[in-house]
Amino acid sequence: MNHRIEFSHNGGPDVLRWVECPVPAPGPGELLIHQRAIGLNFVDTYVRSGLYPVAALPACLGSEAAGTVQALGAGVEGYAVGDRVAYADGPPGAYAELRTLPARHALRLPDAIDFETAAALLLKGLTVQYLLQRTYRPRRDEIVLWYAAAGGVGLLACQWAQALGVRLIGVVGSDAKAAQARAAGAWATVVWPRENLPARVRELSQGAMVKVVYDSVGRDSFETSLDCLAPFGLLVSFGNASGPVTGVDLGILARKGSLYVTRPTLHTHVATRAGLEQGAAALFAQIASGALHAHIGQRWPLAEAAAAHRALEARQTTGASLLLP
Template identity: 60%
Template sequence: MAKRIQFSRHGGPEVLEFVDYQPAVPGPHEVRVQNRAIGLNFIDTYFRSGLYPPPALPSGLGTEGAGIVEAVGAAVSQFQVGDRVAYATGPLGAYSELHVLPASKLVKLPDAISFEQAAAVMLKGLTVQYLLRQTFALKGGETILFHAAAGGVGSFACQWAKALGVKLIGTVSSTAKAEKAMAQGAWATINYSHENVVERVLELTDGQKCPVVYDGVGKDTWETSLDCVAPRGLLVSFGNASGAVTGVNLGILAQKGSLYVTRPTLAGYADTPEHLQGMADELFGMIASGQLQVEIGQRHTLADAAAAQTALSARQTTGSTILLP
């Protein structure tokens, strides 16, 4: 028997239950991981609330964690008992002492990276890796726009862009968040609560706009983002924090300069074990070299997951939050 967080109905944090459960025996291609640290992310609240329906109820929760391999399936050859591993892309059930998942979802964790660092950085860090290194392969010298630059993904993007020699303009909602983004490596910030984003981008780029704009906000920033992309440039719409972008008229891309638009996902880039491990290796290398700092602002026990989610939803957290079994 082991402990886990589960929910039997949708709702607020109060529906989360800390229960005993019997972990499954790994199937032929599966691995059972003894979690040492678990990542907390906004997407977890979407499954809990029912915005994203889980496969069935009752359901486990969470997709990100790090720990030690405890058991392997008969067909698994790339991992063995005792290996240090991390994961970020499911399936649901990471909020647990023991988690069974496909071996294809795991990466090997080098000794230089702690379990807590891995649990705090995997999902956000791998997202930044594919955005900056693959969706638009930044080479250095570019001036880019990144929305919500002081957020979890944005903070890592600021650091990574600076390491690449890229000038990142970050949008923020307050002076405090502007200061945070600048401290993380942003080249400039735009406080959209009182500044016009498009006008400021034109000023900062001498009227050239940006070859790529990264937009994880969605509906509320869609039009603004399009107006900040240089002719034949790329708008990367990778999230929908304010709601999904709908009703898009492709003709607007022609009107605004023969623009490109993509809607990528982490799963679309980490689509093979080899791709996933390669992305993780680059991420871990950035951390080991000191170019990427992992800020863990909050640590909660696994039993205290409801309080941790409450704080996250109320925007009372800084950096990453992790759960400790």
């Protein structure tokens, strides 16, 4: 038999249930994957809560995992039973011991990358790759501002920015998280909201402010982020940890300096196989060079996914979090 985490209605972590289910058969173009490590991501809480609707209920969560190919569907080429693979996009369903996945979403793992590292780094690393190399490409020595710098995405951003010679100011919620961000490569940190963020950015930038803010907080940080930007600066809003930004008067962008705002997603950047392989090649190269390391702060049994969601939403996690079948 097989087990998975599913929910039959939207709500808090308590809606998640550990259920027994049949082993799925791979359809045409699909792989059956025996999952070895599953990535826990904040987007999973958006799906569970209903902020990101699913097509039908009950549903299974999760879009990132690593494991081995156990069976091939008709027409699958380029994969074999036993191949080590990982994925970070495609239909939800990663919170399971065994699951089917369209083969076009799977990536073969280099021998040097183990399952836990892949599940900890793939989605977050692809996210950092598109943010730093596609959405906005900061120059060497340029100062950028990054929220949640001690989180799973944030710690990778600190490492990648350091490798690029970019000076990253990490926004964090505590002194302990500030220390973690600095250890990962942040050039400076600001403990917010304890410290006045725009004032600290002005001080650190010698009055110039920054040309780009990477904001995963959303509603609670929107205007603060705008206040940290130089004229013609770009706010990259890539998350909604405090809730979505709604009801915005676009005139605020004019008043604060002819600013720009974008709301990119990983899904758009990996929607084509070429886009996925481009991002993965850049990520795997950074891992191989030693520039990126997985900081796995928490591991939970898959059956305890509800507890993992509680910790994630309570900001009690650091680095990457894994669910282990």
